[in-house]
Amino acid sequence: MNAYSIWVLEYAYVPNYHLSGLIYGAHNQGHRKLPYCYVLLKGQGQLALVDVGYNHKAHGEVLANTYGVENWRPPRTVLGECGVAPEDISTVFITHAHFDHMGNIEDFPNARFYIQERELSKWVWAMSLDRRFRWLMLGIDPADIMRAVDLARQCRLVCVDGGREDVLPGIDLYAAYDTHTWGSMYVHVRNDLARNSENSWVFAGDLAYTYENLRGWDARDPQYVPVGLATGSQFNLLMTADAMVKKAGGDCHRVIPPHEERLRELYPSRITKEDSASPNWHWRAGSRAGLRKVRL
Numbered sequence: 001m002n003a004y005s006i007w008v009l010e011y012a013y014v015p016n017y018h019l020s021g022l023i024y025g026a027h028n029q030g031h032r033k034l035p036y037c038y039v040l041l042k043g044q045g046q047l048a049l050v051d052v053g054y055n056h057k058a059h060g061e062v063l064a065n066t067y068g069v070e071n072w073r074p075p076r077t078v079l080g081e082c083g084v085a086p087e088d089i090s091t092v093f094i095t096h097a098h099f100d101h102m103g104n105i106e107d108f109p110n111a112r113f114y115i116q117e118r119e120l121s122k123w124v125w126a127m128s129l130d131r132r133f134r135w136l137m138l139g140i141d142p143a144d145i146m147r148a149v150d151l152a153r154q155c156r157l158v159c160v161d162g163g164r165e166d167v168l169p170g171i172d173l174y175a176a177y178d179t180h181t182w183g184s185m186y187v188h189v190r191n192d193l194a195r196n197s198e199n200s201w202v203f204a205g206d207l208a209y210t211y212e213n214l215r216g217w218d219a220r221d222p223q224y225v226p227v228g229l230a231t232g233s234q235f236n237l238l239m240t241a242d243a244m245v246k247k248a249g250g251d252c253h254r255v256i257p258p259h260e261e262r263l264r265e266l267y268p269s270r271i272t273k274e275d276s277a278s279p280n281w282h283w284r285a286g287s288r289a290g291l292r293k294v295r296l
């Protein structure tokens, strides 16, 4: 029995993203589709999200256009495929503050948000740096940082300092400081609710973009390879990859990178009616064996 049904929902994508942006050192090795996704967790009387995507307007639209994002769909459409409205979401876990993960706080008016305190405070600090440091901000919409701070004013923000277990039944949060960002966080779902779970899923945020970050280029001789973008250290990324894979019971395919296009090959998926021209995939994690086909 699964405590949660788990859905990885694509809400936009970049058709051809350079591989060196995803995998450290993969220069001149081509391009790959980069889906933009968030994760819906349904169960235990909860409707929770891991990240919220971005809103295709104002500076979010500007950033999306610089990355070549296409086929953006609003949460009401995407979540509607699962019978959920944005107002129904009660809890949001923000893995990090980049615009494609934290760029749509405003569409979830009834949710309590969890983020690492270091993630929020260091971006406020980064915004104060001299203009010459603006490379740091290339995935940040300052308005998103302001909206996150405003959540605190509304008593809807929980600033986590490190790890925290059972924020919801069977759901633990872990910090990964100075990795992809200052205070990235990953989410561990123990879907059997057991402390020593045999049914674990780990939602990686951008601590892994793709399975090569978790297993290298040769699955028979695996290695960890850092993502192609980090404000922190590559060594910290390697140690975090190791921690995530161990939390997933040693199976790197139970670590879910939301930008990994091949999830749809590993786990049955479907195209929604929203996709007239291009794929818009949904996945559901339904059993110990893996993700089951969604039939809506």
Ligand SMILES: [Zn+2]
Pocket (backbone or CB within 6 Å): 096, 098, 139, 180, 206
């Ligand atoms: Zn990111």
